[in-house]
Amino acid sequence: MGNCPNIIANGTCSVSSCPHEHNVTVCEPCGRVFSSVNEFQMHITSKQHREGSSKSQVVSCPLCNLNVYGGPAGWDQHLTTKRHKKNVRASTAPLAVEPQSGITTAQAQFCDFCQTTVLSFHWNNHVNTNKHKSKENYVKYRSAVEDAEKDKNGVAIIGAFNLGFVGPDVATAGKKVSASITTTQLSHTKLVKIQLASSLGSKAKQSA
Ligand SMILES: [Zn+2]
Ligand SMILES: [Zn+2]
Ligand SMILES: [Zn+2]
Numbered sequence: 001m002g003n004c005p006n007i008i009a010n011g012t013c014s015v016s017s018c019p020h021e022h023n024v025t026v027c028e029p030c031g032r033v034f035s036s037v038n039e040f041q042m043h044i045t046s047k048q049h050r051e052g053s054s055k056s057q058v059v060s061c062p063l064c065n066l067n068v069y070g071g072p073a074g075w076d077q078h079l080t081t082k083r084h085k086k087n088v089r090a091s092t093a094p095l096a097v098e099p100q101s102g103i104t105t106a107q108a109q110f111c112d113f114c115q116t117t118v119l120s121f122h123w124n125n126h127v128n129t130n131k132h133k134s135k136e137n138y139v140k141y142r143s144a145v146e147d148a149e150k151d152k153n154g155v156a157i158i159g160a161f162n163l164g165f166v167g168p169d170v171a172t173a174g175k176k177v178s179a180s181i182t183t184t185q186l187s188h189t190k191l192v193k194i195q196l197a198s199s200l201g202s203k204a205k206q207s208a
């Protein structure tokens with residue numbers, strides 16, 4: 001069935017018979033959302049995950065106005081190029097040049113989600129790849145969760161209800177979080193019920 005689109009977009013889902021998965025599996029270091037635990041497990045044994053995203057990350061040089069590939073080593077290499085040195089000499093800007101986010105050029109478009117450049121010709125394919133979608137979903141999901149955590153109608157949440165990633169060992173042993181919900185004097189909100197997002201839907205796993 002895959003991840004619930006409401007959870008991805010809003011951080012919550014109020015459809016009680018929602019058939020989608022509400023335990024969204026994410027890999028924080030890689031910034032990706034997975035539609036199944038299987039997919040996630042395949043990911044964490046992959047080269048992509050072990051090497052992290054830094055190696056393939058694209059940055060750009062603000063002086064040379066071009067993309068630099070190959071992670072930190074590629075950047076160091078760029079600093080030694082003739083073109084760069086010439087631009088440094090011609091520049092009145094501060095001495096240390098910091099790598100910037102990648103840029104879109106005539107041939108290639110920079111993908112903010114993947115932090116990589118994609119030949120314009122391949123762009124339509126790119127946005128349909130699993131990798132791109134999982135990154136895009138991660139960005140949506142993170143901002144939805146952050147919005148959901150913000151104070152609403154004078155209701156403040158102190159502490160966190162976020163259990164983080166719970167592995168099988170921890171799940172067996174049990175995990176506790178504590179947080180309190182308070183309201184400002186002006187708020188007319190009453191706490192009626194607390195429900196885990198993961199306890200909604202027919203595919204819910206009531207592990208917590
Ligand atoms: Zn749902
Ligand atoms: Zn990962
Ligand atoms: Zn440069």
Ligand SMILES: [Zn+2]
Nearest residue numbers: 111113114132
């Ligand atoms: Zn992308």
